Amino acid sequence: MNTIKTKKIVIFASGTGTNAENIINYFDRTPSQVEVSLVLSNNAKAEVLEKAHFHDVKAAHFDKYSFQGSEEVLQLLKEINPELIVLAGFLWKIPQFLIEAFPKQIINIHPALLPDYGGKGMYGDHVHKAVLENKEKKSGITIHYVNEVYDDGEIIFQKEVEVEPNDTLRSLRDKIRVLEYRHYPKVIHELLEGK
Numbered sequence: 001m002n003t004i005k006t007k008k009i010v011i012f013a014s015g016t017g018t019n020a021e022n023i024i025n026y027f028d029r030t031p032s033q034v035e036v037s038l039v040l041s042n043n044a045k046a047e048v049l050e051k052a053h054f055h056d057v058k059a060a061h062f063d064k065y066s067f068q069g070s071e072e073v074l075q076l077l078k079e080i081n082p083e084l085i086v087l088a089g090f091l092w093k094i095p096q097f098l099i100e101a102f103p104k105q106i107i108n109i110h111p112a113l114l115p116d117y118g119g120k121g122m123y124g125d126h127v128h129k130a131v132l133e134n135k136e137k138k139s140g141i142t143i144h145y146v147n148e149v150y151d152d153g154e155i156i157f158q159k160e161v162e163v164e165p166n167d168t169l170r171s172l173r174d175k176i177r178v179l180e181y182r183h184y185p186k187v188i189h190e191l192l193e194g195k
Contacts, residue, residue: 005033006033006034006035007032007033007034007035007083007084007192008034008035008036008037008080008081008082008083008084009023009027009034009035009036009037009082009083009084009085009086009188009192010036010037010038010039010040010077010080010082010084010085010086011023011024011036011038011039011040011048011052011085011086011087011088012039012040012041012042012085012086012087012088012090013039013040013041013046013048013087013088013089013090014041014042014043014046014048014089014090014091014092015043015046015047015048015089016046016047016048016051016089017039017041017046017047017048017049017051017052017088017089018089018177018181019088019089019109019180019181019184020039020048020051020052020088020089021048021051021055022180022181022184022185023036023086023088023184023185023188024036024051024052024055024057025055026185026186026189027185027189028055030185030189032189032192034188034189034192036052036055036057037057037058037080037082038057038058038059038060038076038080038082039051039052039057039058039059039060040059040060040061040062040073040076041059041060041061041062041090042061042062042063042064042067042090042091042092043061044061046061048089049061060076064092067092067095068092068095071097073098074097074098074101077098077101077102078101082102082105083105083192084105084106084107084188084191084192085102085105085106085107086107086188087106087107087108087109087146088109088184089123089124090108091123093150094106094146094148096148099146099147099148104145106145106146107143107144107145107146107156107188107191108143108144108145108146108151108153109141109142109143109180109184110123110127110141110142110143110144110151111123111124111127111128111139111141111173111176111180112127112131112139112140112141112142113138113139113140113141113142113158113160114142114144114151114155114158115151115152116136117130117131117139118142118150118151118152119150119151120150122150122151125169125173128169128172128173128176129169131163131172132163132167132168132169132172136163137162137163138160138161138162138163139160139161139163139172139175139176140158140159140160140161140176140179141157141158141159141176141179141180141183141184142155142157142158143155143156143157143158143183143184143187144156156187156191157183157187159179159183161175161176161179
């Protein structure tokens with residue numbers, strides 16, 4: 001009898017975890033051999049940990065030393081051996097040794113059309129403010145592989161949205177969030193189907 005191997009995802013998130021929860025919900029309701037095996041956070045008080053537990057997904061937090069100074073997080077990931085590591089609002093830079101251990105297996109979503117509005121400190125509302133201040137006509141999302149430089153890895157997928165003259169920080173954030181929720185789980189699914 002042929003048993004189809006379950007493809008595992010580990011999600012890293014730093015805050016409320018709305019994207020993480022959306023990904024968990026997507027794979028809960030979509031027939032696939034994909035499971036979210038673990039949610040990890042660098043913030044012990046992050047809401048994402050509660051959301052993971054609510055969906056019966058294992059969750060844990062770690063400190064900077066466990067992540068960058070020791071191989072604790074690396075060993076945990078090696079035990080799970082995920083097909084994909086998904087960054088969903090994770091704010092720390094991924095150490096080189098983790099990237100080398102999981103080549104082309106770590107992906108991130110960025111709330112702008114890279115290479116514009118990327119780099120250190122460019123996340124969340126910082127990005128949207130810069131887009132509005134520069135009176136851009138378009139913004140969007142970029143899903144990309146993670147390398148050793150912030151927001152610099154190979155682009156997998158982009159989707160744009162019009163920036164209207166009357167857009168505010170809140171309205172632009174909402175437009176981008178719609179794109180994130182609609183496309184991130186699907187792109188993850190497509191990547192895993194190709195593995």
